[in-house]
Amino acid sequence: MLKIENIDVFYGNIQALRDVSIEVNEGEIVTLIGANGAGKSTLLKTISGLLKPKKGKIEFLSNSIAGKQAQIIVKSGISHVPEGRRVFANLTVEENLELGAFLRKDKAGINSDMQKVYEIFPRLLERKKQHSGTLSGGEQQMLAMGRAIMAKPKLVLLDEPSMGLAPLMVKTIFEVIKDINQDGTTVLLVEQNANMALSVASRGYVIETGRVVLSGSANDLQTSEEVRQAYLGGH
Template sequence: MLKVNNINVFYGNIQALKGVSLEVIEGEIVTLIGANGAGKSTLLKTLSGLLKPKSGTIEYLGEPISGKAPQSIVKTGISHVPEGRRVFSNMSVEENLELGAYTRKDAGGVRKDMEKVYELFPRLLERRKQLSGTLSGGEQQMLAMGRAIMAKPKLLLLDEPSMGLAPLMVKQIFNIIEQINKDGTTVLLVEQNANMALSIANRAYVIETGRIEISGTAAELQASEEIKKAYLGGL
């Protein structure tokens, strides 16, 4: 579904991604784990068109997308939930969700998907007329995910969905990621909470200082002593 081949990405003179290659197969949850500053968010921004690679290729559903504008990439079926939520704080929950569907012309389908989002996130239904800036961090994360779902993505890019959330809310968010995947959306998950990410993923990549250093099934990485020491708190 998604093939990233040897991409190099720079911020000015600083190289943030160094020859990164990875693949996401339709129906999977693939997680990318690594320390702060390793290049995880840079990769997602590059996939969604916010950054352009200096070299290398990105293919999605067999088509090259690395030169496309972000709005064109959204229309191909890729939605990006950025780190830090980025909801429109002076708009209501419902208005944020409607904005997520801005590329769509099927009014009936949009209504159905709004109902689906409210089923996934009952809290958003309760708060639908509330300004999103007044929501808690967990509710804002739900809204950011709901807004992305409204674009009807085939591939969902999630950047640090558990960041800053209480453990109970983290568990809830990860349950919902699994549900979204079961409903037919492929997921590429960037996450510092490696334990949680590996517990729901099919496969995983470890990125260190802009390079993919390790890849394998989630079970293989969970069992690796090296990964346990570096990312799983030595468990």
């Protein structure tokens, strides 16, 4: 579904990604793990058009999207849930969700997806008329994910969905990631909590200082001595 070949990405003169190649097949949950500043978020931003690669190829459903404008990439079926949630604080929960469906014209479909989001996140239904800036961190994360679902994406890019959340809320968010995947949405997940990420993913890539240094099935990565010592707190 998504194929990235040998991309280089720079912030000014600083190279953030070097010769990165990954692929995501339809129906998978693929996770990117690595330390802070390794380039994981940069990779998601490059896929969604917020950054342009200096070289290399990015193909989504066999069409090249490298360097295309973000709104064109959203239209092609990719939604990005950014790190730090980025909800529109002065708009209500419902208005945030409506913005997720900004490019859609199918009124009935939009309404039924809105109901679906409220079923997945009953807390959002209770707060639908509340300004989203007044929500807790966990509720804002639910809203950011709900907003992405409203775009009816084929592929969702999730950047650090568990960051700063209480353990119980982390569990809820990961249950939802599994649910939306089972519902037919492919997921590319960046996550500091490598244990959690590998427990839901089918495959993963380890990124260090802008390069992919390891890839394999989630199970292989979970049992790899190297990965355990570096990211899973194993000895």
